[in-house]
Amino acid sequence: MLSAAFTAATLGLAALLLEALWLQRATSWPLPFGVLTIAIFLVFLVSGLVGADLRYRAWQYALRHTVVLAHFGVIWRTRRCVPRSRIQHVDIESGPIDRAFGLVKLSIFTAGTIAAVVVIPGLSPTDAELLRERLVGAERDHA
Amino acid sequence: MPDSSPPEERPAETGTPRPHVDSAQTGDGAVMRRLHPATILIEVLRRIGSFAYIVLIALLADFLGERRGSDWTEVAILGVLVLGAAGAVLRYVSVRFGIGNQRLVIRSGILNRQVRTIPLDRIQNIDLRRGILHRALRVVDVSIETAAGGRAEAELSALSEAEAERLKAELLETRQQAAGTSPEAEAHKTPTEADEGEVIWRASLSDLLLAGATENRAGVIVAGLAGLWYTFGAALQGRFAEQFQRTYESWLGAGGRGTAFLIIAGITLLIVAGWLVSIVLAVVRYYGFVLRRRGNDLRRRYGLFTQFETVLPLGRIQLLRIQAPWPRRLLRCCSVYVETAASVLEAEGGGSAALSPLVRWRRLPALCREVFPELDLEQVKWNSVSRLTIRRGMIRYTVAGLIVLGLASLYLHGYALWGLPVVFILARGAAYARFRALGYAEQGQFVLARAGVWTRRIWVVPHSKVQFVSVSQSPFQRRLKLANLEVQTAGSRVIKEARVIDLPAAEAEALQDALADRANAYGAWQPEGV
Numbered sequence: 215m216l217s218a219a220f221t222a223a224t225l226g227l228a229a230l231l232l233e234a235l236w237l238q239r240a241t242s243w244p245l246p247f248g249v250l251t252i253a254i255f256l257v258f259l260v261s262g263l264v265g266a267d268l269r270y271r272a273w274q275y276a277l278r279h280t281v282v283l284a285h286f287g288v289i290w291r292t293r294r295c296v297p298r299s300r301i302q303h304v305d306i307e308s309g310p311i312d313r314a315f316g317l318v319k320l321s322i323f324t325a326g327t328i329a330a331v332v333v334i335p336g337l338s339p340t341d342a343e344l345l346r347e348r349l350v351g352a353e354r355d356h357a
Numbered sequence: 358m359p360d361s362s363p364p365e366e367r368p369a370e371t372g373t374p375r376p377h378v379d380s381a382q383t384g385d386g387a388v389m390r391r392l393h394p395a396t397i398l399i400e401v402l403r404r405i406g407s408f409a410y411i412v413l414i415a416l417l418a419d420f421l422g423e424r425r426g427s428d429w430t431e432v433a434i435l436g437v438l439v440l441g442a443a444g445a446v447l448r449y450v451s452v453r454f455g456i457g458n459q460r461l462v463i464r465s466g467i468l469n470r471q472v473r474t475i476p477l478d479r480i481q482n483i484d485l486r487r488g489i490l491h492r493a494l495r496v497v498d499v500s501i502e503t504a505a506g507g508r509a510e511a512e513l514s515a516l517s518e519a520e521a522e523r524l525k526a527e528l529l530e531t532r533q534q535a536a537g538t539s540p541e542a543e544a545h546k547t548p549t550e551a552d553e554g555e556v557i558w559r560a561s562l563s564d565l566l567l568a569g570a571t572e573n574r575a576g577v578i579v580a581g582l583a584g585l586w587y588t589f590g591a592a593l594q595g596r597f598a599e600q601f602q603r604t605y606e607s608w609l610g611a612g613g614r615g616t617a618f619l620i621i622a623g624i625t626l627l628i629v630a631g632w633l634v635s636i637v638l639a640v641v642r643y644y645g646f647v648l649r650r651r652g653n654d655l656r657r658r659y660g661l662f663t664q665f666e667t668v669l670p671l672g673r674i675q676l677l678r679i680q681a682p683w684p685r686r687l688l689r690c691c692s693v694y695v696e697t698a699a700s701v702l703e704a705e706g707g708g709s710a711a712l713s714p715l716v717r718w719r720r721l722p723a724l725c726r727e728v729f730p731e732l733d734l735e736q737v738k739w740n741s742v743s744r745l746t747i748r749r750g751m752i753r754y755t756v757a758g759l760i761v762l763g764l765a766s767l768y769l770h771g772y773a774l775w776g777l778p779v780v781f782i783l784a785r786g787a788a789y790a791r792f793r794a795l796g797y798a799e800q801g802q803f804v805l806a807r808a809g810v811w812t813r814r815i816w817v818v819p820h821s822k823v824q825f826v827s828v829s830q831s832p833f834q835r836r837l838k839l840a841n842l843e844v845q846t847a848g849s850r851v852i853k854e855a856r857v858i859d860l861p862a863a864e865a866e867a868l869q870d871a872l873a874d875r876a877n878a879y880g881a882w883q884p885e886g887v
């Protein structure tokens with residue numbers, strides 16, 4: 215969640231920069247410089263934080279005997295079932311922000327799709343590795 | 358389109374083993390063979406062809422801009438020609454291929470050498486293609502696909518007809534022997550016409566005319582015109598706008614009264630033209646369509662000018678799609694497509710291959726049984742979706758209708774009010790038709806989904822090919838406790854495949870769990886496994 219908030223803040227910052235660039239060009243503007251910018255920044259930040267919280271709450275996963283079950287999405291909600299025997303490979307990755315918070319992201323792939331089928335963000339590295347072992351490791355068959 | 362950079366520089370994709378340089382010297386015990394010398398000619402023309410559009414634009418720009426004699430155009434054309442010829446010769450000289458040790462080995466490149474090794478059991482499709490020039494020279498392009506990427510892993514262009522047939526036979530038979538699926542001792546026979554297998558379906562000319570007549574490609578024409586306008590519009594405007602204006606006014610009078618007439622005439626013309634175009638396209642593309650079955654492969658051959666020949670291993674078929682636009686349904690006909698794990702033939706729309714461009718309903722169950730023997734299409738019991746979908750459809754169509762009406766009221770003013778009841782009645786009717794169209798069914802080891810008011814589509818997915826199942830809800834659906842169920846296979850990359858819209862949420866989730874469970878029971882996804 216923190217990492218998502220961080221992303222939102224970055225987005226807000228990007229909006230600020232864009233806004234500043236745009237205002238430099240505009241000649242006539244009723245509001246004093248920066249008011250709109252700050253407003254947009256705040257909107258982004260708040261919606262980003264709230265969105266991050268909602269996203270965090272919506273993101274659930276469960277490991278069942280036969281399937282991996284994942285819930286995600288805030289406005290459009292998806293419940294996805296991946297048969298465990300169909301999992302082709304599993305990725306664990308972490309970006310710089312994730313690393314700063316000691317988090318990793320686990321992605322599950324099946325055959326014939328280019329994008330990951332299920333993405334589970336914000337796992338601790340040990341949890342992620344445990345999960346990976348249960349999905350594709352030697353433990354798979356008696357999990 | 359086959360990319361024509363001679364050394365195939367892109368790295369081996371996932372699934373295709375990395376080039377192994379040692380095997381280049383030994384050739385894996387394979388006898389390395391060359392392409393047909395006609396390659397040079399074909400390759401040159403292909404290279405020129407890929408530049409033709411640019412050259413044409415350059416020439417036209419010259420002509421329209423009336424600044425003739427710019428030498429750069431000629432220099433550029435000459436350069437393209439020379440480079441093209443050189444590349445073509447290099448390609449012919451450098452490419453060698455052979456089969457050995459259960460692998461197909463292709464060597465290419467002179468400076469940047471590449472050796473591509475494809476295990477025979479990974480081959481998903483073998484496509485043979487011959488254009489007009491190929492047919493005159495009696496040669497064939499062969500492309501070989503694995504499940505890896507978006508395009509063919511190996512393109513052998515061009516081989517002599519005999520060589521191509523031999524290669525196809527070798528690839529298939531070695532593969533079938535390895536898989537142990539074909540016990541027939543036909544490995545050493547030379548492939549002849551009789552050997553091509555039993556004919557399952559053959560298109561008559563009237564079938565094709567009907568197939569074309571029941572679809573309309575007005576959209577293609579609009580896109581084409583838009584493309585032309587985008588390219589030459591600015592130049593044409595200067596020259597012809599005045600003249601056009603004069604003709605227009607002399608025909609219809611100076612006022613705007615003729616505009617409505619012109620719009621209606623234009624639309625009619627577009628529809629008729631689209632209809633004719635689709636008839637011609639259907640005949641040209643599918644002329645002489647023959648579907649055969651031999652062992653565990655389906656083989657198609659079709660095409661009037663450019664001939665295609667495809668081998669689709671049955672076990673690799675991921676799903677079956679039956680499709681019928683409304684006029685086709687009236688005539689009790691439909692078309693049948695299959696999707697394989699490799700994205701075959703992008704030209705055919707979303708990686709699916711037509712099994713039959715037009716088949717009568719009474720022949721349909723038999724045709725489907727050729728693909729999925731356990732499927733009994735006549736016995737399918739359809740479950741309808743939630744009736745609440747009528748309410749959703751109603752809202753959606755009413756909003757759309759009101760927008761159209763709002764636009765129309767700019768011209769019709771107060772009279773537009775009369776349109777309100779029409780909009781409501783039409784929306785109600787359309788929503789009900791949508792409800793009737795939607796549905797799903799389960800039969801044995803298959804799940805079926807159905808949708809489409811105008812173009813009816815039925816998807817048949819065997820449990821063994823299901824990759825994952827999603828249930829999704831929009832905010833509106835959540836309020837009505839409805840959900841969409843989507844079954845994904847390794848087949849196409851089309852998002853909208855095998856989808857059941859507006860199921861009651863609880864039913865959708867139960868079905869989802871059951872499907873995922875059953876798919877899981879089939880074990881790991883085998884490219885060849887049925």
